[in-house]
Amino acid sequence: MRVLVLGATGYIGSRLVPHLLEHGYDVVAASSSPPRPDRFGWDDRVRAIRCDVTDPAAVGEAxxxxxAVVYLVHSLDRSDFSDRDRVAAETVAAAVAASGVRRLVYLSGLVPDVPEAELSTHIASRLEVERILLAAIDGSVALxxxxxxxxxxxxxxxxxQVATLFLVQPVPKWMQSxxxxxxxxxxxxxxxxxxxxxxxxxAIDLxxxxVIAYPDLLQVCGRAAGLARLRVPVPVAPPGLVGLAAALTTTAPFHTVTSLIESLRHDxxxxxxxxxxxxxGTPPIGLEDAVGRAMTPMYAGPEGALPSDPSWTRTHALLAVVPLPAVGKAAAHLAFHRVRSILTGG
Incomplete structure (x- = not known):
């Protein structure tokens, strides 16, 4: 089976491409940036192409x-992500419907059991894209x-980062979901x-x-890092303010953080x-095991870090050897990232 992976250089895509190769697929890896197979360690079995998913001609050719097509494109790092993701989904759906593609797989997000008017902008956008792609062909699946x-x-x-940086972690009441x-x-x-x-x-849920509350998830991450942290309930804390605080105290892209925080108020x-x-094969991996893998340096499985992961997710090599407590390293990592962003304009 020849599979086109749209968004192949993102987090999931960078791990999915080698996974598909290992399972005998013929892979076409597409991204909006110029192809750089060497950055991801892909060999000549991968055909890497550039494809703007809002360009009908480019998508039609791809x-x-x-x-089959695996759709992994999301634009959360932009303030206008809903509009761009809608256009991209409509473009890909039209191209797939007019082609010989038999399967279309979209990685969507869990949708809480609440009225649609109460959904966060992030989840509402995922649901909109999901509906567009599911309507493209009969062989469409939203995970x-x-x-x-x-x-x-x-x-x-x-x-x-939140679990590591803060010795005392304020937890708004609405984050007990x-x-x-x-x-x-x-x-x-x-x-x-x-x-x-x-x-x-x-639509199939993954x-x-x-099942765990968000504060307990922070505790699991802290425990895996060998850190003791105190979580304090906060009766009043608007989601917008919490999103701003999280964006300022982590190295993730601003719009991504604020959009994700907005989604935390629902189960x-x-x-x-x-x-x-x-x-x-085996049943799904348990939380403690998955977090342990993710926080084990140089772990070789999919949960481990890759050199191709975004720079904001990686701690500078110098900080790994500096004798600082975990909170000090986290603060230094944040400061280093802020300075680098200013110097590079990003």
């Missing part, structure tokens, strides 16, 4: 002679994932199943075996009867 556990994952890295994290290894397995199992269709758990179950 989907030629492929059997809805919540917090993806793995070094380099945006949601996980934000949680890890539940989340069902999933290890990135299981996301890759689910994509593989969605590509080959024709019985899978529509989650690990553990993000899988729907009974609509949850992915592995077609073969």
């Amino acid at each position: 989907v030629e002679d492929v059997d 809805r994932a919540g917090v993806v556990i793995g070094a380099g994952s945006t949601s996980f890295e934000i949680i890890r 539940s989340v069902q994290p999933v290890a990135v290894s299981d996301v890759l397995r689910a994509v593989d199943d969605a590509l080959t199992d024709e019985s899978l269709s529509g 989650g690990g075996p553990d 993000m758990v899988c729907r009974p009867g609509h949850t992915w179950k592995p077609s073969h």
Whole structure:
């Protein structure tokens, strides 16, 4: 099967491409930036191309002679992400519908069980894109994932930085909602199943075996790092203010952080009867195991860090050997990132 991966150089894509190769797929890796296979360690089995998903001509050419498309494109680092993601989804859906593509797999986000008017802008956009892509062809699948556990994952890295930086962690009352994290290894397995199992269709939820409140997730990350932290309930804390504080105290892109924080006020758990179950192999990885892998230096599996991960997720090599406590290293990492951003204009 020849698979076109749109958004191949993002976090999931950088791990999915080698996973697909290992499982015998013919892979076309597409990204909006110029192809740089060497950055990701891809060999000549991967055909790397440049493709702007809002350009009908480019997308039409990219989907030629492929059997399946995996859509991993999200624009959370932009203030106008909803508009751009809508245009991109409509462009890809039209191209796929006019081609010979048999399967279309979209990595979406868990949708809380609340009226749509109450959804965050981030989740509402994911749902809109999902509906556009599911309507493209009969063989379309939307895999809805919540917090993806793995070094380099945006949601996980934000949680890890907060858990490390603050000795005392204020927890707003509205952040006591539940989340069902999933290890990135299981996301890759689910994509593989969605590509080959024709019985899978529509929206399918991805989650690990553990359902946990956000403050407890912070505790799991702190415990894996060997850190003792105190979480203090805060009765009044507007989501906008919390998002701003998190954006200023982590190294993640500003719009990404504020958009994700807005989604924390609802339970993000899988729907009974609509949850992915592995077609073969072991059950989904437990939370403690997944976090342990993600926080183990030089871990070689998908949960481990890769040199191609965004620079904001990586601690400077010098800080790894400086004799500072964890909170000091976290603060130094944040300061180093801020200075580098100013000097580079990014």
